Amino acid sequence: MLSEDLISLLVVARLGGRLLTLDERHRTARGFFVGNDTFTSLFLNMLYRLLENRSLWEAVKADRSLVNVAIEESLRLDPPSIGMFRLSTHRIELHGVEIPEHSRVLFAIPGANHDPAVFDRPDEFRLDRPREEMQRHLGFGFGPHFCPGASIARLEANIALNRVLDRMPDLELTEPPERIEPFNFWGYKTFMAKW
Ligand code: HEM
Incomplete structure (x- = not known):
C-alpha cells in the first residue's frame, strides 16, 4: 500500500x-x-515594525489577540517573498499592458499589498485594519500555487512572538538593522537588540 x-x-x-x-x-x-528563510524574514520584519513604534509593541504585549493581527499586517506591509514567476498561457491585456502568449511574468507581491485601491493608508503598519481588508494581502501568493506552508508559518510566528513578548518584554533595538540585498526576498541580515 x-x-x-x-x-x-x-x-x-x-x-x-x-x-x-x-x-x-x-x-x-x-x-x-524554503519556508526557513521566509519565516525568519516574516519574524524580523514584524519585530522591527513593532519595536520601531513602541506603542505598537506595548499594545501587542498587553493584548495578545493582536499577535495574529500583527502577523497579517507584517505579511501585507513587508512580504518576505517579493515576487513569483508565471508563464502566460495566452495573450491577455491587463491594465492597458499587453502580455503575449508564453511570456514570463513576475507578479510583484509588495505592489499588490500596497495597492491604495484595496488598502487604506497602505504604507502604514496598523493594528486596527478591518479584517476583510487585511485578509486581501498576497503574502502567501494566490490561486493553485498558494503557499502550502502558510498555516505552519502563521502558527510558528504566533508562538515565537508570544514567547519573545513573555521572555523579553523590554526588548529594544540597539542599532538600525541592515536589509538583505533584495532580489526576491525582503528581510534583514543583521538585527542588533538588547533586553
Ligand atoms: C512566512 C513564511 C512564508 C512565506 C511568506 C511564503 C510565501 C510563499 C509564496 C509567496 C509562494 C508562492 C505562491 C504562488 O506562487 O502563488 C509560496 C509557495 C510555496 N511555499 Fe511558501 N512561504 C512561507 C513559508 C513556507 C513554509 C514553512 C513552507 C514549507 C513547509 C513553504 C513551502 C512552499 C512551497 C512548497 C511552495 C510552492 C507551492 C506551489 O508552487 O504550488 N512555504 N510560499
Missing part, C-alpha cells in the same frame, strides 16, 4: 503521463524547505 507522505507521492507522481525525473523529485522536495 502506498504511503501518503510527500516523498512517496513524488515517487509515483505523473506529469503528462510520465514519472518525474530524479531532478524534478529533488527540486519539488526541496521546495518544502
Whole structure:
C-alpha cells in the first residue's frame, strides 16, 4: 500500500503521463524547505515594525489577540517573498499592458499589498485594519500555487512572538538593522537588540 507522505507521492507522481525525473523529485522536495528563510524574514520584519513604534509593541504585549493581527499586517506591509514567476498561457491585456502568449511574468507581491485601491493608508503598519481588508494581502501568493506552508508559518510566528513578548518584554533595538540585498526576498541580515 502506498504511503501518503510527500516523498512517496513524488515517487509515483505523473506529469503528462510520465514519472518525474530524479531532478524534478529533488527540486519539488526541496521546495518544502524554503519556508526557513521566509519565516525568519516574516519574524524580523514584524519585530522591527513593532519595536520601531513602541506603542505598537506595548499594545501587542498587553493584548495578545493582536499577535495574529500583527502577523497579517507584517505579511501585507513587508512580504518576505517579493515576487513569483508565471508563464502566460495566452495573450491577455491587463491594465492597458499587453502580455503575449508564453511570456514570463513576475507578479510583484509588495505592489499588490500596497495597492491604495484595496488598502487604506497602505504604507502604514496598523493594528486596527478591518479584517476583510487585511485578509486581501498576497503574502502567501494566490490561486493553485498558494503557499502550502502558510498555516505552519502563521502558527510558528504566533508562538515565537508570544514567547519573545513573555521572555523579553523590554526588548529594544540597539542599532538600525541592515536589509538583505533584495532580489526576491525582503528581510534583514543583521538585527542588533538588547533586553
Ligand atoms: C512566512 C513564511 C512564508 C512565506 C511568506 C511564503 C510565501 C510563499 C509564496 C509567496 C509562494 C508562492 C505562491 C504562488 O506562487 O502563488 C509560496 C509557495 C510555496 N511555499 Fe511558501 N512561504 C512561507 C513559508 C513556507 C513554509 C514553512 C513552507 C514549507 C513547509 C513553504 C513551502 C512552499 C512551497 C512548497 C511552495 C510552492 C507551492 C506551489 O508552487 O504550488 N512555504 N510560499
